[in-house]
Amino acid sequence: MIIIRPIQASDYDSLHRIAIESGHGFTSLPVNEGLLKQRIAHSEYSFTKDVSHPSSEGYLFVMEDTETGQVVGTSGIEAAVGLEDAFYHYHLGKVVHNSRELGIYNTVETLSLCNDYTGASEICTLFLGESHRKNKNGRFLSRCRFLFMAEHHERFAETVIAEMRGISDEEGRSPFWNWLEEHFFSMDFPTADYLTGIGKKVFIAELMPKHPIYVSLLSKDAQKVINEVHPKTLPALRLLEAEGFARRGYVDIFDGGPTVEAQTAKVKTIRNSGKYQVIIGETDDKANFIICNTKVAGFRAVQAKVSLRATAEQVLMSDDIAKALHVNEGDFVRLVRN
Incomplete structure (x- = not known):
């Protein structure tokens, strides 16, 4: 994996x-x-x-x-x-050199250190x-x-x-x-x-x-x-x-x-991701997601096929995926469709 x-x-x-x-x-x-x-x-x-x-x-x-x-x-x-x-x-900007008397109008691109x-x-x-x-x-x-x-x-x-x-x-x-x-x-x-x-x-x-x-x-x-x-x-x-x-x-x-x-x-x-509670079991769902646990030092992420129960805010995943993510049933994960 x-x-x-x-x-x-x-x-x-x-x-x-x-x-x-x-x-x-x-x-x-x-x-x-x-x-x-x-x-x-x-x-x-x-x-x-x-x-x-x-x-x-x-x-x-x-x-x-x-x-x-x-x-x-x-x-x-x-x-x-x-x-x-x-x-x-460098920031790309513009400087205009304009002379009405001579009828000259030039726009020059500039690079400014910032x-x-x-x-x-x-x-x-x-x-x-x-x-x-x-x-x-x-x-x-x-x-x-x-x-x-x-x-x-x-x-x-x-x-x-x-x-x-x-x-x-x-x-x-x-x-x-x-x-x-x-x-x-x-x-x-x-x-x-x-x-x-x-x-x-x-x-x-x-x-x-x-x-x-x-x-x-x-x-x-x-x-x-x-x-x-x-x-x-x-x-x-x-x-x-x-x-x-x-x-x-x-x-x-x-x-x-x-x-x-x-x-x-x-x-x-970030905008489309959601947080769901883990249920461990077999799934035949074909939808592929990027999934991570909610830890910092113990952060883990995988891409895998899971079953989303959006209304209940739950996600059904196999035991192998849960172990890879270091999560147990009842824990929360964050995921987004891949």
Whole structure:
């Protein structure tokens, strides 16, 4: 069976492998032993912390194939970004140059450095190994986070965002960063991306241009990739758009990829999920659901076929599913149709 659970210290080797497989541009998982172990420890702490409002907690989940014991994917949530380290974006804006006397009217796009998303929750670190990119596992790995947020809403902000990976080649070269590197920095994109991933962000404030950048002054290659998504990230973007996420003109400061946002309470999975009491027994129902228990540190989620008794607010599930979720008859679960 495929389950999703909080990460634990014994998952380090799996997380390190995932960090290598994810490649360039996956800033939230740098290939660094100290940082990965720190990320795991911080997640373990966050899952056990008593929380009444979002702060610097970071929740990291793993997908496990219980038949093999192998960890095959990961996904995460940051409760509130930018509270300890500045959280940067470029905002796409417009400046009008107008001369009535000359009859000239020009609209010019600009990029302005900002910290507008400070305090927002962020879904992040989504990666699934190729061997398990089937049976809706990718959707399951992404959407289970929203069930956790729905059940424990006090832990998250009113706005939730997701940074989409921008355009870069197999060697990690970004057309957008190449222009910035030429004019303002003296380091390549993988290095800058890595430094950000390990928390060394001071150089951004020190070296980034302080005034708005006219997009027309960038190289043609850099202009083309602004607000564009890496081909491998398109499925994740489409899934989030179906959940109600949309672009609001914010892009990544390194690769120009878009950031999408939504009001947490209006995310489709959160809005459509419901809480039901467990009845254990055999079911021949064909409806497939994503189901999680109501625990924090003991969180478990599965996708399975169960029978919903909506009027009675009950759900009938097999003993195997109940055991995978660590629930007993009479306990409550949260679920949404898959």
